[in-house]
Amino acid sequence: MTNSIFTRRDMIKVAAGVGAISASFATTGRIAPAASHTATPAAGMVTVHKLGAVTLHSYTAPEASAMVNTHIVETARELHVIDAQFIQDYAVEARAYADSLGKPIKQLYLSHAHPDHILGASQFADVPFVTTDAVLTDVEASSAMYAGRKEQFGDTTALYLPSGGLATGAGMWDGVAVEISEIKDAEAANTLTFHFPDAGLIVAQDLLYASAHAFPLGNTPNWIAALEGIRDTEGVKIIGAGHGLPASSGAVDDAISYLNFQNDVISNSADAEAAIAAIREAYPGYGAAGLLNFVNYRFQ
Numbered sequence: 616m617t618n619s620i621f622t623r624r625d626m627i628k629v630a631a632g633v634g635a636i637s638a639s640f641a642t643t644g645r646i647a648p649a650a651s652h653t654a655t656p657a658a659g660m661v662t663v664h665k666l667g668a669v670t671l672h673s674y675t676a677p678e679a680s681a682m683v684n685t686h687i688v689e690t691a692r693e694l695h696v697i698d699a700q701f702i703q704d705y706a707v708e709a710r711a712y713a714d715s716l717g718k719p720i721k722q723l724y725l726s727h728a729h730p731d732h733i734l735g736a737s738q739f740a741d742v743p744f745v746t747t748d749a750v751l752t753d754v755e756a757s758s759a760m761y762a763g764r765k766e767q768f769g770d771t772t773a774l775y776l777p778s779g780g781l782a783t784g785a786g787m788w789d790g791v792a793v794e795i796s797e798i799k800d801a802e803a804a805n806t807l808t809f810h811f812p813d814a815g816l817i818v819a820q821d822l823l824y825a826s827a828h829a830f831p832l833g834n835t836p837n838w839i840a841a842l843e844g845i846r847d848t849e850g851v852k853i854i855g856a857g858h859g860l861p862a863s864s865g866a867v868d869d870a871i872s873y874l875n876f877q878n879d880v881i882s883n884s885a886d887a888e889a890a891i892a893a894i895r896e897a898y899p900g901y902g903a904a905g906l907l908n909f910v911n912y913r914f915q
Protein backbone atom coordinates (compact mmCIF):
# COMPACT_ATOMS: atom_id res chain seq x y z
CA MET A 616 0.00 0.00 0.00
CA THR A 617 1.36 3.40 -0.87
CA ASN A 618 0.28 6.88 0.03
CA SER A 619 -0.99 7.49 -3.47
CA ILE A 620 -3.76 4.91 -3.53
CA PHE A 621 -5.84 6.36 -0.77
CA THR A 622 -6.71 9.82 0.33
CA ARG A 623 -7.94 11.37 3.52
CA ARG A 624 -11.28 11.76 1.80
CA ASP A 625 -11.39 8.04 1.03
CA MET A 626 -10.87 7.12 4.65
CA ILE A 627 -13.47 9.59 5.80
CA LYS A 628 -15.87 8.00 3.36
CA VAL A 629 -15.11 4.58 4.77
CA ALA A 630 -15.92 5.87 8.22
CA ALA A 631 -19.12 7.50 7.01
CA GLY A 632 -20.12 4.26 5.30
CA VAL A 633 -20.22 2.39 8.57
CA GLY A 634 -21.75 5.20 10.53
CA ALA A 635 -18.58 5.95 12.45
CA ILE A 636 -18.43 9.66 11.73
CA SER A 637 -19.42 11.48 14.86
CA ALA A 638 -22.25 13.95 14.98
CA SER A 639 -19.80 16.60 16.10
CA PHE A 640 -17.73 16.04 13.00
CA ALA A 641 -20.77 16.12 10.78
CA THR A 642 -21.43 19.65 11.93
CA THR A 643 -17.92 20.93 11.25
CA GLY A 644 -18.46 20.89 7.52
CA ARG A 645 -14.77 20.50 6.87
CA ILE A 646 -15.28 17.52 4.58
CA ALA A 647 -18.66 16.59 3.27
CA PRO A 648 -19.10 12.80 3.34
CA ALA A 649 -19.85 11.54 -0.14
CA ALA A 650 -22.28 8.86 -1.17
CA SER A 651 -19.72 6.48 -2.60
CA HIS A 652 -16.10 5.70 -2.04
CA THR A 653 -13.19 3.90 -3.61
CA ALA A 654 -11.05 3.29 -0.56
CA THR A 655 -8.72 0.35 -0.39
CA PRO A 656 -10.51 -2.50 1.41
CA ALA A 657 -7.58 -2.93 3.77
CA ALA A 658 -7.61 0.73 4.78
CA GLY A 659 -8.09 1.82 8.34
CA MET A 660 -10.85 4.11 9.50
CA VAL A 661 -10.70 7.72 10.63
CA THR A 662 -13.15 9.30 13.02
CA VAL A 663 -13.06 13.00 13.82
CA HIS A 664 -14.34 14.80 16.92
CA LYS A 665 -14.34 18.58 17.10
CA LEU A 666 -13.99 19.50 20.77
CA GLY A 667 -13.58 23.23 21.06
CA ALA A 668 -9.97 24.26 20.47
CA VAL A 669 -8.99 20.61 19.90
CA THR A 670 -9.93 18.29 17.08
CA LEU A 671 -9.30 14.60 17.71
CA HIS A 672 -8.59 12.54 14.61
CA SER A 673 -8.48 8.82 15.42
CA TYR A 674 -6.97 6.43 12.89
CA THR A 675 -8.20 2.93 13.72
CA ALA A 676 -6.51 0.00 12.01
CA PRO A 677 -8.68 -2.83 10.69
CA GLU A 678 -9.36 -6.01 12.64
CA ALA A 679 -6.24 -7.51 11.03
CA SER A 680 -4.25 -5.20 13.30
CA ALA A 681 -6.57 -5.47 16.30
CA MET A 682 -8.21 -2.07 15.65
CA VAL A 683 -5.24 -0.32 17.23
CA ASN A 684 -5.42 3.47 17.27
CA THR A 685 -3.19 6.36 16.36
CA HIS A 686 -4.73 9.53 17.78
CA ILE A 687 -3.92 12.90 16.22
CA VAL A 688 -4.64 15.86 18.47
CA GLU A 689 -5.03 18.93 16.26
CA THR A 690 -4.67 22.40 17.77
CA ALA A 691 -4.76 25.77 16.01
CA ARG A 692 -1.23 25.56 14.68
CA GLU A 693 0.04 21.99 15.04
CA LEU A 694 -0.53 18.28 15.47
CA HIS A 695 0.44 15.98 18.34
CA VAL A 696 0.36 12.28 17.48
CA ILE A 697 -0.14 9.58 20.13
CA ASP A 698 1.11 6.09 19.19
CA ALA A 699 2.23 4.86 15.82
CA GLN A 700 0.56 1.60 14.82
CA PHE A 701 1.91 -1.96 14.55
CA ILE A 702 1.91 -2.89 10.84
CA GLN A 703 3.82 -0.55 8.52
CA ASP A 704 0.99 -0.29 5.95
CA TYR A 705 -1.31 1.16 8.58
CA ALA A 706 1.39 3.45 9.95
CA VAL A 707 1.89 4.76 6.39
CA GLU A 708 -1.83 5.52 6.20
CA ALA A 709 -1.91 7.19 9.59
CA ARG A 710 1.08 9.36 8.64
CA ALA A 711 -0.44 10.28 5.28
CA TYR A 712 -3.68 11.24 6.98
CA ALA A 713 -1.78 13.44 9.44
CA ASP A 714 0.09 15.07 6.57
CA SER A 715 -3.22 15.73 4.81
CA LEU A 716 -4.25 18.03 7.67
CA GLY A 717 -1.67 20.57 6.52
CA LYS A 718 -0.15 21.35 9.92
CA PRO A 719 3.28 20.39 11.27
CA ILE A 720 3.55 17.37 13.56
CA LYS A 721 5.05 18.80 16.72
CA GLN A 722 5.77 15.47 18.43
CA LEU A 723 4.94 11.77 18.43
CA TYR A 724 4.21 10.32 21.89
CA LEU A 725 4.38 6.70 23.03
CA SER A 726 1.71 5.71 25.55
CA HIS A 727 3.25 2.37 26.51
CA ALA A 728 5.81 -0.14 25.30
CA HIS A 729 3.62 -2.77 23.65
CA PRO A 730 4.70 -3.45 20.05
CA ASP A 731 1.34 -2.63 18.44
CA HIS A 732 1.90 1.03 19.38
CA ILE A 733 5.56 1.48 18.49
CA LEU A 734 6.66 -0.66 15.51
CA GLY A 735 5.10 1.75 13.00
CA ALA A 736 6.99 4.71 14.44
CA SER A 737 9.54 4.45 11.63
CA GLN A 738 6.94 6.23 9.47
CA PHE A 739 7.40 9.23 11.78
CA ALA A 740 11.20 9.10 11.89
CA ASP A 741 11.46 12.79 10.94
CA VAL A 742 9.38 13.79 13.99
CA PRO A 743 10.60 14.06 17.60
CA PHE A 744 9.40 10.94 19.47
CA VAL A 745 9.03 11.16 23.23
CA THR A 746 7.77 9.29 26.27
CA THR A 747 8.39 9.21 30.00
CA ASP A 748 11.51 7.68 31.49
CA ALA A 749 9.46 4.79 32.93
CA VAL A 750 7.93 3.90 29.54
CA LEU A 751 11.36 4.26 27.95
CA THR A 752 12.71 1.70 30.44
CA ASP A 753 9.94 -0.67 29.32
CA VAL A 754 10.87 0.02 25.68
CA GLU A 755 14.51 -0.76 26.33
CA ALA A 756 13.53 -4.06 27.96
CA SER A 757 11.42 -4.96 24.93
CA SER A 758 13.86 -4.67 22.02
CA ALA A 759 14.25 -8.43 21.52
CA MET A 760 10.46 -8.84 21.57
CA TYR A 761 10.08 -6.04 18.99
CA ALA A 762 12.59 -7.76 16.72
CA GLY A 763 10.66 -11.01 16.98
CA ARG A 764 7.35 -9.36 16.15
CA LYS A 765 8.86 -7.55 13.15
CA GLU A 766 10.33 -10.81 11.88
CA GLN A 767 6.93 -12.48 12.21
CA PHE A 768 5.47 -9.93 9.79
CA GLY A 769 8.43 -9.72 7.44
CA ASP A 770 8.95 -6.14 8.52
CA THR A 771 12.42 -4.93 7.60
CA THR A 772 12.05 -1.28 8.57
CA ALA A 773 14.42 0.06 11.17
CA LEU A 774 13.02 0.60 14.65
CA TYR A 775 12.45 4.22 15.60
CA LEU A 776 12.52 4.48 19.37
CA PRO A 777 11.47 7.37 21.61
CA SER A 778 13.53 9.56 23.87
CA GLY A 779 12.66 9.74 27.55
CA GLY A 780 12.18 12.84 29.64
CA LEU A 781 8.51 13.55 28.93
CA ALA A 782 7.10 15.13 32.08
CA THR A 783 3.83 14.01 33.62
CA GLY A 784 1.45 16.57 35.10
CA ALA A 785 -0.03 19.73 33.65
CA GLY A 786 1.30 21.26 30.46
CA MET A 787 0.25 23.20 27.39
CA TRP A 788 0.15 22.09 23.77
CA ASP A 789 -0.14 25.15 21.54
CA GLY A 790 -2.17 26.95 24.18
CA VAL A 791 -4.34 23.93 25.02
CA ALA A 792 -4.17 22.57 28.57
CA VAL A 793 -3.12 18.93 28.81
CA GLU A 794 -2.55 16.72 31.85
CA ILE A 795 -0.36 13.67 31.30
CA SER A 796 -0.66 10.84 33.83
CA GLU A 797 1.35 7.65 34.18
CA ILE A 798 -0.66 4.62 35.32
CA LYS A 799 1.37 1.82 36.90
CA ASP A 800 0.87 -1.93 36.49
CA ALA A 801 -2.49 -1.99 34.71
CA GLU A 802 -2.77 -3.11 31.04
CA ALA A 803 0.98 -2.53 30.73
CA ALA A 804 3.73 -1.80 33.25
CA ASN A 805 3.39 1.93 32.59
CA THR A 806 0.68 3.60 30.52
CA LEU A 807 0.33 7.31 29.77
CA THR A 808 -3.03 9.03 29.52
CA PHE A 809 -3.58 12.49 28.04
CA HIS A 810 -6.44 14.55 29.51
CA PHE A 811 -7.58 17.77 27.85
CA PRO A 812 -9.94 19.25 30.47
CA ASP A 813 -11.20 22.14 28.34
CA ALA A 814 -12.02 19.79 25.48
CA GLY A 815 -13.66 17.08 27.61
CA LEU A 816 -11.22 14.57 26.10
CA ILE A 817 -9.05 11.81 27.53
CA VAL A 818 -6.80 9.78 25.28
CA ALA A 819 -6.60 6.67 27.45
CA GLN A 820 -4.99 4.32 24.94
CA ASP A 821 -4.88 0.72 26.14
CA LEU A 822 -6.62 1.38 29.42
CA LEU A 823 -9.77 1.38 27.27
CA TYR A 824 -10.65 -1.31 24.76
CA ALA A 825 -13.87 -0.01 23.22
CA SER A 826 -16.09 -2.89 22.06
CA ALA A 827 -12.87 -4.81 21.61
CA HIS A 828 -11.31 -7.80 23.39
CA ALA A 829 -8.82 -6.65 26.01
CA PHE A 830 -5.23 -7.86 26.32
CA PRO A 831 -5.62 -10.58 28.96
CA LEU A 832 -2.26 -10.26 30.72
CA GLY A 833 -2.78 -7.05 32.65
CA ASN A 834 -3.28 -6.50 36.39
CA THR A 835 -7.08 -6.57 36.44
CA PRO A 836 -7.74 -4.80 39.80
CA ASN A 837 -5.31 -1.97 39.03
CA TRP A 838 -6.64 -1.68 35.50
CA ILE A 839 -10.25 -1.43 36.70
CA ALA A 840 -9.25 1.20 39.26
CA ALA A 841 -7.65 3.24 36.47
CA LEU A 842 -10.81 2.93 34.38
CA GLU A 843 -12.92 4.08 37.30
CA GLY A 844 -10.69 7.12 37.59
CA ILE A 845 -11.23 7.91 33.92
CA ARG A 846 -14.98 7.37 34.17
CA ASP A 847 -15.21 9.66 37.19
CA THR A 848 -13.19 12.49 35.65
CA GLU A 849 -15.46 15.49 35.42
CA GLY A 850 -16.59 16.75 32.06
CA VAL A 851 -15.24 13.95 29.88
CA LYS A 852 -17.20 13.59 26.66
CA ILE A 853 -14.88 11.51 24.49
CA ILE A 854 -12.32 8.86 25.39
CA GLY A 855 -9.70 7.84 22.87
CA ALA A 856 -9.34 4.08 23.19
CA GLY A 857 -6.19 2.10 22.44
CA HIS A 858 -8.26 -0.39 20.45
CA GLY A 859 -11.70 0.22 18.97
CA LEU A 860 -13.40 3.45 18.07
CA PRO A 861 -13.37 6.54 20.31
CA ALA A 862 -16.13 6.22 22.89
CA SER A 863 -18.14 7.99 25.55
CA SER A 864 -17.78 7.31 29.27
CA GLY A 865 -20.44 4.58 29.08
CA ALA A 866 -17.86 2.47 27.30
CA VAL A 867 -15.77 2.49 30.47
CA ASP A 868 -18.45 0.61 32.42
CA ASP A 869 -18.67 -1.90 29.57
CA ALA A 870 -14.89 -2.32 29.68
CA ILE A 871 -14.93 -2.87 33.44
CA SER A 872 -17.64 -5.54 33.08
CA TYR A 873 -15.66 -7.14 30.30
CA LEU A 874 -12.42 -7.24 32.32
CA ASN A 875 -14.16 -8.83 35.31
CA PHE A 876 -15.81 -11.38 33.04
CA GLN A 877 -12.63 -12.16 31.13
CA ASN A 878 -10.62 -12.62 34.32
CA ASP A 879 -13.28 -14.85 35.92
CA VAL A 880 -13.60 -17.02 32.82
CA ILE A 881 -9.85 -17.49 32.54
CA SER A 882 -9.59 -18.31 36.24
CA ASN A 883 -12.37 -20.91 36.01
CA SER A 884 -11.70 -22.57 32.65
CA ALA A 885 -9.97 -25.89 32.16
CA ASP A 886 -7.76 -24.62 29.38
CA ALA A 887 -7.14 -21.62 27.14
CA GLU A 888 -9.27 -22.97 24.33
CA ALA A 889 -12.33 -23.20 26.56
CA ALA A 890 -11.72 -19.75 28.01
CA ILE A 891 -11.35 -18.13 24.58
CA ALA A 892 -14.49 -19.84 23.32
CA ALA A 893 -16.49 -18.65 26.33
CA ILE A 894 -15.28 -15.07 25.97
CA ARG A 895 -16.04 -14.98 22.26
CA GLU A 896 -19.47 -16.43 22.86
CA ALA A 897 -20.28 -13.79 25.47
CA TYR A 898 -18.96 -10.91 23.32
CA PRO A 899 -19.66 -11.96 19.72
CA GLY A 900 -19.53 -8.43 18.32
CA TYR A 901 -16.22 -7.42 19.85
CA GLY A 902 -13.19 -6.60 17.71
CA ALA A 903 -9.49 -7.32 18.28
CA ALA A 904 -10.24 -11.04 18.69
CA GLY A 905 -6.62 -11.84 17.84
CA LEU A 906 -5.59 -10.51 21.23
CA LEU A 907 -7.34 -13.47 22.85
CA ASN A 908 -4.42 -15.63 21.69
CA PHE A 909 -2.59 -14.17 24.69
CA VAL A 910 -4.99 -16.09 26.96
CA ASN A 911 -2.69 -19.04 26.33
CA TYR A 912 -0.02 -17.38 28.50
CA ARG A 913 -2.39 -17.54 31.47
CA PHE A 914 -2.32 -21.34 31.27
CA GLN A 915 1.46 -21.79 31.13
Ligand SMILES: [Zn+2]
Nearest residue numbers: 729731821857
Ligand atom coordinates in the same frame (compact mmCIF):
# COMPACT_ATOMS: atom_id res chain seq x y z
ZN1 LIG B 1 -2.43 -2.10 22.21
